[in-house]
Amino acid sequence: VGWIDFDGNGSFDPDEGAVAVVSDGATDAVLTWSNIGTGGPNIVIGETFARFRLTTDGIDGNNPGGSASDGEVED
16 A cells, blocks of 8 residues: 655545455555545655565554554555
8 A cells, every 4th residue: 555645734644545355475556545536645846655464364554553463564
């Protein structure tokens, strides 16, 4: 799961998340924010932050700070 703070409000909102399922042994993944320009997050020009989370838990893009039984988070 990845989040980008598109609106620059300092938090990762549910509409700023994208999810990709990564197969065992994969060496890459593609995250697509398909809601950009279609009523998704407001986009503010300027510096921003991103968070990427890998886990075997079935999490969605709604909870960037929630717990997971394993994995890693990169900000």
